[in-house]
Every structure is written in structure tokens, then in C-alpha cells.
Amino acid sequence: MSDWLSRHRWEAVLLVVLVVTIIGNAALSPFYLGFGNFINLFWLSIEKIIVVVAMAFVIINGEIDLSVASVMGFSAAVMASMQVSGDIPFLLAVVFGILAGALAGLVQGLLIARIGLPSLVVTLAGLIGFRGAARVILEDRSIGDFPEWFDRLGQQPLLGPIPLALIIFFAILAVAWVVLERGSFGRKVYIIGNSADVARYSGIGVSGVKLRLFIVSGLTAGLAGVLFAARLGSVRGSLAEFFELDIITMVLLGGVSIFGGSGTMFGVVLAVFTVLNIRNGLGLANVDGIMQTGVVGLLLLGSVLVPNLIERRRTRLPAPEP
Amino acid sequence: MRKRMRLAALLAAVALVAAACGSAAEDTTTTTTTTEQDTTTTSAGVEVGGPVVIEAAESISALFLPKCTNIPVFPQANSGAEEAAAELGSDPASFVGPADCGDSTGQIEFMANAVTQGVGAIMVSNNAGDELAPSAQAAADAGIPVVSWDSPIPSAEGESVFVAQVDFDDTGVVMADMALEILGAGGGEFAILSATPEAANQNAWIAAMESALVEDDKYADLVLVDTVFGNDVAEDSVTQALALADQYPNLGLIMAPTTVGIVAAAQAMTQEGLCDQVKVSGLGLPDEMREYSLSGCAPVFALWDFVDLGYLTYYVAYGIATGQIEAAEGVVFEAGRMGMYTITADPTRDSGLRVLMGPFTVYTVDNIGG
Numbered sequence: 001m002s003d004w005l006s007r008h009r010w011e012a013v014l015l016v017v018l019v020v021t022i023i024g025n026a027a028l029s030p031f032y033l034g035f036g037n038f039i040n041l042f043w044l045s046i047e048k049i050i051v052v053v054a055m056a057f058v059i060i061n062g063e064i065d066l067s068v069a070s071v072m073g074f075s076a077a078v079m080a081s082m083q084v085s086g087d088i089p090f091l092l093a094v095v096f097g098i099l100a101g102a103l104a105g106l107v108q109g110l111l112i113a114r115i116g117l118p119s120l121v122v123t124l125a126g127l128i129g130f131r132g133a134a135r136v137i138l139e140d141r142s143i144g145d146f147p148e149w150f151d152r153l154g155q156q157p158l159l160g161p162i163p164l165a166l167i168i169f170f171a172i173l174a175v176a177w178v179v180l181e182r183g184s185f186g187r188k189v190y191i192i193g194n195s196a197d198v199a200r201y202s203g204i205g206v207s208g209v210k211l212r213l214f215i216v217s218g219l220t221a222g223l224a225g226v227l228f229a230a231r232l233g234s235v236r237g238s239l240a241e242f243f244e245l246d247i248i249t250m251v252l253l254g255g256v257s258i259f260g261g262s263g264t265m266f267g268v269v270l271a272v273f274t275v276l277n278i279r280n281g282l283g284l285a286n287v288d289g290i291m292q293t294g295v296v297g298l299l300l301l302g303s304v305l306v307p308n309l310i311e312r313r314r315t316r317l318p319a320p321e322p
Numbered sequence: 323m324r325k326r327m328r329l330a331a332l333l334a335a336v337a338l339v340a341a342a343c344g345s346a347a348e349d350t351t352t353t354t355t356t357t358e359q360d361t362t363t364t365s366a367g368v369e370v371g372g373p374v375v376i377e378a379a380e381s382i383s384a385l386f387l388p389k390c391t392n393i394p395v396f397p398q399a400n401s402g403a404e405e406a407a408a409e410l411g412s413d414p415a416s417f418v419g420p421a422d423c424g425d426s427t428g429q430i431e432f433m434a435n436a437v438t439q440g441v442g443a444i445m446v447s448n449n450a451g452d453e454l455a456p457s458a459q460a461a462a463d464a465g466i467p468v469v470s471w472d473s474p475i476p477s478a479e480g481e482s483v484f485v486a487q488v489d490f491d492d493t494g495v496v497m498a499d500m501a502l503e504i505l506g507a508g509g510g511e512f513a514i515l516s517a518t519p520e521a522a523n524q525n526a527w528i529a530a531m532e533s534a535l536v537e538d539d540k541y542a543d544l545v546l547v548d549t550v551f552g553n554d555v556a557e558d559s560v561t562q563a564l565a566l567a568d569q570y571p572n573l574g575l576i577m578a579p580t581t582v583g584i585v586a587a588a589q590a591m592t593q594e595g596l597c598d599q600v601k602v603s604g605l606g607l608p609d610e611m612r613e614y615s616l617s618g619c620a621p622v623f624a625l626w627d628f629v630d631l632g633y634l635t636y637y638v639a640y641g642i643a644t645g646q647i648e649a650a651e652g653v654v655f656e657a658g659r660m661g662m663y664t665i666t667a668d669p670t671r672d673s674g675l676r677v678l679m680g681p682f683t684v685y686t687v688d689n690i691g692g
Contacts, residue, residue: 031438040438044431140519142451155456232453236520238426283435288391289421289428 010255010307014270017299021274025281032284039161041280046165047072047224047231048243049272052250053169053176054220056268058213059251060180062193062260063119065217067108067126069243070134072225075101077134079226080143080235090147094226101222102215104130109214113207119214127244135237144234154230165227172220177265189213193260249296250275253303275299373654373662376641377410382442384415384639386632387432389449389473389521390423393554394607395581395628396447399472402632403445409658410640415445423554423582426450426520433457437464443639447472450520455479467642467649471635473523478674482642482649483665485635485677487626490523490670494530496682497577498541500603500622505574509543512575513566515583515604517554526670527579547573552583559586567591567600578604584623588614608685615690624684634660634679649675 005012025032042049051068058065079097083090104126111122158164180186188209192199199206229235254271256263275296282292386403388396400417407414420428426449436444437460444461448454448470458468458480467482468475474484488496501512514531516524528549535541547570552559559582566576567590576591578584584606591597597619606623614620637657641647647655653665660679668676683689 029439031440034438037438040434044434142453142520144452151456155460231456232427233456234452236426236451236453238518238520242425279431280435283418283431284439286416286418288418289425289432290391293421 008264008266009310010303011264011267011270013306014253014255014267014274018270018274018277021277021281025277025284028281029284032281035161037280037284039157039163039166041276042166042169043163043231045246045276045279046163046169047228047240048247049250049276050165050169050172050224050227051217051221051243051247052268052272053172053265054213054217055247055251056254056256056263056265057176057180057189058119058217059248059256059258060193060260060263061189061210061213062196063112063210063213064123064248064258065108065119065126065214066123066244066248067104067130068217068221068224068247069240070127070130071101071104071218071221072228072240072243073134073237074104074130074137075222075225076229076235076239077137077237079229081137083146084143090150094150097226097229098219098222101225102219104222105215105218106211108218109211112214113210131237131241134239138235138237140237142234142236146230146233150230151233154227155233165231168223168227173265173269180265185209190261193262195261246275246296249300253300255303255307271303373656374641374647375656376637376646376658378412379410379644379646381412382640382643383413383439384441384443384445384636384643385432385436386415386417386636387429387436387444387446388417388419389429389447389554390420390425391418392421393423393582394610398628399447399632399635402629402634403636404632405629406633406636406640406658410637412640415443415636420449423449424518424558426518427453429454430457433461437461437466440464441466443643444468445635445639446470448475448522449473449518451522451525452477452479453520467639469635469639469642471631473521474668474671474674474676476522476671478668478671481674483638483675483677484668484671485631485638486668486670486679487628487631488680488682489678490526491530491534492680492682493527493579494532494534496624496684497527497531497579497604498534498538498544500624500684501544501575501577502541503622504601504603505544507543509545510574511545511547511570511572512577513547513570513573514549515559515562515566515576515578515580515587516549516551517580517583519551521554521580524579530670531577531579552578552580552586554580554582556582556586559583560590563587563590564594567594567596573600575601575603578602578606581605581607581610581625584620585610585614588620592617592619606685608690611685612690615685615687618687622684622686624682626679626682630660631679633658634663634677638663638677651675 075097078100079093082093082096108122108126111117112119153164188204192206192209196206228240250271251268254268279292386400404414429449444466455475455477458475461468462480468480469483470481471485475481514528550562552562563576563586576587578587584604588602591600591602602620603623605625611620634657641655642649647653651667656662663677665675665677668674
């Protein structure tokens, strides 16, 4: 136990914050503790947290993907424009929408992994470019009138009270957890994140791993974009705009180092639960949007500050006896 | 079922009170009956008795959801809602919303939380298009009336009734007339600086203005060269206004159908010394526009009273939530100090109901004060 604690200091801190949040919320709002609210709390941010899982891999690998929210919009726009043209069955439009996300990831991944451009620059261009593409495809229109089954999947529960998107999230999470922390691919992701040179000398196919990560990141964003379109019932060029900020915030809050090489899926999950519960609790306590954003911002600042302070205190020499 | 019976009984009681008071009842041909059987038919029919005076019943909890909280018109509207709540002996509605008007889907979370809280009514100024419709439908499914104000849900899905500040078609004509007044009979080029590209109300007004321009020959020489979006954020709107002045050397007017855009445009033109060439008009708050009205930069603009809009909206939502009125075509009611209103079909949308507040106030240097 103490061994676990020393290796998972940040996860322990998050766990405490989460428990305090849950107790605080329950005390503040009589509506908080309820299965319906628990489902709702995930559902309201489900597209973001699906992307969070993929983003954790990218950041642990020492890279960043700023384009995810724009890719969400792009994928949804591709799907919606195919629905308008009406030449193909809608299910195929959905598939093409998701694949458009993977393609966006592939293009960026090639530039990063094969040509060696920094992911910060490439995906910043992606953030601007794919958003632009979404706006060009849809102009200022809003496209709705999707088939009823699509809207129902996005807006109604599927299994008992649980909607499809939640099932997808937990399925992706389970697979991601195993791949990252139990498989050889996950080990490579960590090693590359620690030092790409060391990885290269150890015979790891660095660029192959990176390319695959960006394809998966795009694919996940594409899926999330299509799911968001189903939940909203219509698509615009601005769909999911600025979501990348919340997504990266949750990954970093989960204890994943922005420099790569460290972080756990458990930490990321705890961060997701914490942020969603805080937002939900504040919302149910009728706290304004400005304050909600402020609290999450403070939390992120704390997540960077506290570990640094602890580290500094530990490494400081003991004060001499008077 | 029990809820419906209670509602029927309440309706009957209210009808009795209304009939007894007989205040300003014009239409006495329809008789109000008190038997349970008869009142239940009102839920299907339009033949509701004389006007219903909405008055204090039980206290309700409610959500007064603006597009965002940091634009002055929304707190103003909320103060009107608070005034109405106080008169009706109800708790003030909670006034919360997204931090930023650029966040067009941020209202969904607030709607969902209100449903979880089981509020009595939701009053919303829609900052998206039909993206908010599933949330409104979820609220309606939970038995919560959703009254939109300022900006409706285009499909009207899940919405009980829309409290419209002014007739949206009139808005188009008013804007076209102001453009004509500023540019003169000789005409000229003008551009529109709007809020977000999603905003249902601004989009409807712009569409109405565009159709007004083609319908009447007197506007024939007014040339709309561009429509840009400042997202109801001051800095973005200033940038867009300056870009318009840069891009169109013959521009004579920036028309901003948003209180954020019009101030930003007036400020930008004033700072750049462009007021002689490019005038500013649109929908603006007198307090924020006084300076530019007096300087001649914004010689004419229009708006309605947001306090009144909030007040009327709360009365409508409270009336529906307490079962005093029904969201149905032909229902006539009295809303406190503002008097009589009728719920009608909304002529500016394919479906949906509307309560029309009106009227416009057109501000010039003669009535701006100061």
C-alpha cells in the first residue's frame, strides 16, 4: 500500500479531492445523489471525455494534438453534408464522417512522424485548418433532420437508463487501459515519451508508434464528433469549438506530464470524474458559468503547482539545528 | 393522472376568480363552467373563457437562462423577472448561464441541471439553433414548461411558447428604414455586423431585413455588401467593424442588430475618425449609445425594453407552471403592470406559439436624453 502510494502520489491526491467533491456536492444539493444525475453528469460531457482517453496516449508519448475539437467539427460536417446530398444511406455517411477524422489524423501523423515536424505546430495548423474546412463545407447553415434512429441513439438511453455514448466511452476506456498499462504498445508509448532517442536506440519504431497514435486520435475525435451531432440533432461549422482546452485540461489534471513519459490511465479517469463532478455540483448549486470555469482553472493551476512544491520541499536540505 | 385532476381543479378555480373579478373582460360570450368534465375540454379546445389574470399562487423554482451572463441586456431582463417573481410571491428564478456568448452549446448543461433539480419552469434565450431542441424536449418530457424569450427555438420542439420582444418581420423593416434614413434616398453600401452565426434571433432579423429590401422599391439603392459576425464579444466586434471599413471604401453604414456589436462598431468608427463616412445603426441600449448618438456617429437606432421582456416572460412561465394559463392558441391573459396579451401562432416560424410584447423604441438625438 505504501509502495503504491509513493508511486501514485498524484492519484492519491486526486482521489481525496474527488471524495471531498462528492461529499460536498451531496451536502450542497439534494439532487446530486441519484442514478439519473450520475448518468447525466457523464452524458453532458461524453464527447470530450472520449477524446480525453486518446489524448492521454498522445501526451504521454510526448506530443500534443490541438486539432481534436476541429476534427470533431470536420467529421460531423462531412457526415452532415453527405446527408444533405442524400445519395448514400445515412449509416454510410456516419462511417465516412468517422473515417474523415481518421484521415485528418493520418495526414497530421505523417507530417509529425515521417517528416519530423513538431506536433504543436502541425496540430495548431490542424486546429485552424479543419475548423475552416468544416465551415467551408457547411457555410453558415445548420444541418439537421437526421434519420430518427440516429437522433434516438444520441438523445435517448439505450440499455436501461444508459445511453450508447456512455457504453462506447467505458468500452474505449477499458481497451485503452489494457493497451497502455499491460501491453507492449503501451510500454513503447512511455519509453518514447521519456526519450525518443533512447527508444530509437532500443530498436523501437518511434515514427510508427507516433503515426498510429495520431490516426487513433483523429479516429476518436471523428467518433466523438459524430456522437455529438447525434446528441444535438444538428450540425454546424462551430460544433465542439474550443473543446480542446477542456480535453487537455483533464489529461494534465490527471497527472500526465506535459513533457511526456509519465501518467496513468487511473489518474486520467480520476481527473475526468473530479472535473465532471465539480461542474455538476456547481451547476446544481446554481453557480454561474464564469465561476465554474474559474474553479476548474484553479484546479489545473493547483495540479501543476502542488506536485512541484512537494518536490521542492523533498529535495531541500534539512535546516541546520540552532 | 392526479396531477391532471389537480390542474383541472386549479384551472376551474382560476376561471371562477377571473369571471368574478371580470376585469377588462371583453369577451363574455363564452361562459366559464366549474364542473370537472367541462374544464378538461379546455385542454384540447381553444375556446378558453375571458382573460385570465395571472396572480400569486404557489411559489415556484425556475431557471432564467440567458445566452450568457456578461452582456448588460440579460441582467436587465433578469431584473424584470425578479420584479415579476416578487409581485407573484414566488422565489426569484436562478439567473445562471454560460460565461461566454461564443459558447453556443453551453446552455445544454444548464437546461439538464434544471431538469435534474425539477424546477417549475425554464425561461431561455436560445443562443443556438435547434441544437437546444433535444434539451427543451427533455424538459418538456419531465413536465417542465420551457418558455423561450428574446431568441426562440426555431423548430419550437419542446418549447411551450416564445415571448417575442417585437415582431421579427417588423425588425427587418425597422432596420431597413433606419438604413434608408441614414444613407438617404440616393442609397449606398452598408454591411451587417451580427452576433454569432448561430443566433436564431439575429438570423431571423437579418433574413427579415433582406426580404424587406427586395420587397419595397424605396430600398432599391441600399446595397448590402457583407454580413460578418462579432460573436457578441466586444473585441471581436471591434475587429470585424474595422475590417469592414477597410475592405469596403464606399461603405456608408454598419448595421448591427446586437447591443454588443453596435457599441463596438460606434467605438471603432469614433476612434478611427471614420464617423463622417461610416455611420452606425442597429439595435442598441440607450445608456451605452448616448455618447455616439449625441456625436452623430449613430444618428438613429432602436431597441425594446429588456426589463419588460423579463417581466412578461416570468408572468407567462409562472402562469403556465401554476396551471393558470395554458400554452395554447387564443389564450388571453393579464400580466401585472403590462396588461393584456394573447397567445397566438408564431407567424415568423413554421410552428410554435408566440406572445408578442412590442413595441420598438427608435432613439435619435431628440429622445436619447443626457
